[in-house]
Amino acid sequence: MHDQLHLLVSLQDLDTLIKETGDAKRTAELESMGFSVGNIEPLNSARAHLIEKIDKRYLRIYDRLSSKHVRAVVPVENKTCLGCFQSVPPSFFSEITADRVVKVCENCGRILYLLTG
Numbered sequence: 285m286h287d288q289l290h291l292l293v294s295l296q297d298l299d300t301l302i303k304e305t306g307d308a309k310r311t312a313e314l315e316s317m318g319f320s321v322g323n324i325e326p327l328n329s330a331r332a333h334l335i336e337k338i339d340k341r342y343l344r345i346y347d348r349l350s351s352k353h354v355r356a357v358v359p360v361e362n363k364t365c366l367g368c369f370q371s372v373p374p375s376f377f378s379e380i381t382a383d384r385v386v387k388v389c390e391n392c393g394r395i396l397y398l399l400t401g
């Protein structure tokens with residue numbers, strides 16, 4: 285996987301965690317299920333550390349997307365974007381496979397990554 289993509293996927297995971305930790309109702313729910321919900325502070329500092337490593341232009345795309353969608357970074361499976369379920373053109377797909385660039389879906393604009401086993 286492209287280095288930057290890897291970081292973007294990590295950022296998304298972290299943001300999901302931060303959102304859940306910051307959500308009092310969700311926190312209560314998780315705690316009632318026996319999960320201990322940690323402090324949000326270390327998550328925020330991990331996030332600050334992570335975004336330092338991400339290229340600003342990808343970060344901008346990510347921020348814009350994550351305000352609109354639950355997931356800004358989505359996998360491509362069977363040449364289909366799992367954000368909008370439109371098929372990805374073959375030429376586009378080979379670029380993603382080549383892994384040299386970060387590509388966004390032509391249809392929904394989400395950042396795409398390849399699901400590999």
Ligand SMILES: [Zn+2]
Pocket residue numbers: 365366367368369370389390391392393394
């Ligand atoms: Zn899409």
